[in-house]
Every structure is written in C-alpha cells, then in structure tokens.
Amino acid sequence: MKAAVITFPGSNRDGDVAKALKQAGAHVAHVWHADTSLPAGIDLVVLPGGFSYGDYLRTGAIAGRANIMDATRAHAARGGYVLGICNGFQIACEAGLLPGILMRNAGLKFVCRRQHLTVERADTPYTSTYAKGQVINVCIAHGEGNYIADPETLARLEGEGLVAFRYADAQGNVTADANPNGSLNGIAGIYSPGFNVLGLMPHPENLIDSLTGGTDGRGMFDSLMGGKKAA
Numbered sequence: 001m002k003a004a005v006i007t008f009p010g011s012n013r014d015g016d017v018a019k020a021l022k023q024a025g026a027h028v029a030h031v032w033h034a035d036t037s038l039p040a041g042i043d044l045v046v047l048p049g050g051f052s053y054g055d056y057l058r059t060g061a062i063a064g065r066a067n068i069m070d071a072t073r074a075h076a077a078r079g080g081y082v083l084g085i086c087n088g089f090q091i092a093c094e095a096g097l098l099p100g101i102l103m104r105n106a107g108l109k110f111v112c113r114r115q116h117l118t119v120e121r122a123d124t125p126y127t128s129t130y131a132k133g134q135v136i137n138v139c140i141a142h143g144e145g146n147y148i149a150d151p152e153t154l155a156r157l158e159g160e161g162l163v164a165f166r167y168a169d170a171q172g173n174v175t176a177d178a179n180p181n182g183s184l185n186g187i188a189g190i191y192s193p194g195f196n197v198l199g200l201m202p203h204p205e206n207l208i209d210s211l212t213g214g215t216d217g218r219g220m221f222d223s224l225m226g227g228k229k230a231a
C-alpha cells in the first residue's frame, strides 16, 4: 500500500504516523499541504495530528482549505482511503470529508492521558484485525475533541453504523465519566458512508510498540494493509 502523509504548518505527528505505516508495511510519501496533487498511485492519504496554524480561527479551519485538500477530496470521492487523526480529524470535518465538528473540550482543558475505546465494528478496512466490541487502550492529547453534529446527522451516523470508536471505561462501558471531552454519544471517531474515510481523535500511531505504551493502535494500520493480525 502507498500512503501520502500530509504535513501542514504545525503538524507534529506526521513522523509518528509515517513510522506506524512503515512498520505495517506501507510505502510512505511525505506531501506538503501547499502541493496541488498527490503522488501517483496513492491508496491512503493521512491527515496527521498536531496544531495546524496554531489552532487559530477554529482548529483545522485553515488547514481544511489547503491546496492539497482538493486532491484529497477527489481521492476520497474515488473511494480512496483517508485517515484523519486528531488534528487530522478536525481538518477532515472542516474540509467537508466528514460531517460534524470538533468543539472545545467540555472541561475547557487540554486532556493528555490514556483512554479506553470500544471498537464499534470490525468489518471495516480500518478495524478488521480487531474484534467487534473490543476495548482498546490508546492515548489522547487534545483541547478540541468534543464531537458535535446536528440531531439529523447524529441519527444518520448511528443508524448507518458509522460510529467507529467510542470513549469507554476499561470494561467497555460508554459512560459520562469515561468521556474526556463531552463528545455526543461518546463518539471518538466516525466513518464516511463508504468506510473509506475515518476520522478519530485518539492516536493509534503512538501505540505500536510494547516498549512504549503498548500495541493497541497497531491493528488499525495492519487492517489497512490487508488485515494481518497485530503482533
């Protein structure tokens, strides 16, 4: 698989996600946000985490209008994979790749901690190495992860099974206490209707090595590479 990792001014997890992709067996190209086209033969576009444009205006709002986003939208419209992680999820929403928006955390504080998630379904290109309902332990680091959508959009996401992950406790209970940011229905990530676009606030790219926190994030990259089981 060929992946393009986009770097925006203020991206800071582009190197991390490139490492995770390479570990899973992907070929990785680095692409600057001001470029107007993607390298030939790209299967996956990654919008990485960070603080594009210092989170000014609204987080992701300026990056969502970068030159490369036209090519990214065209790639998604062709059914190509787009993975937006944290700031990348915010950018994907601002660019119209995914519905809804990420608001300031309900507690108005930046939250950096370990977090359990439920894997809502295991029949998608991003989750085939997980089990449905599996509880994974990853990390979060964001100030604006409070997922909001209008009631019709939320009902559609739920009705069409487009919620990818929810914030949960260690037992997999989706409770207000386990919700770090106030997201509606505990939503931590969502898919596009074709399951080719995934946006999520947690950082799977930082859970790929048992020496540094665990491997619960590896499955997402292994799934994309064709579903081999995470080691």
Ligand SMILES: NC(=O)CC[C@H](N)C(=O)O
Residues within 6 Å of the ligand: 048, 049, 050, 051, 052, 055, 059, 085, 086, 087, 088, 141, 142, 143, 144, 145
């Ligand atoms: N780690 C990140 O990507 C942070 C995302 C964003 N800048 C926020 O704080 O909400």
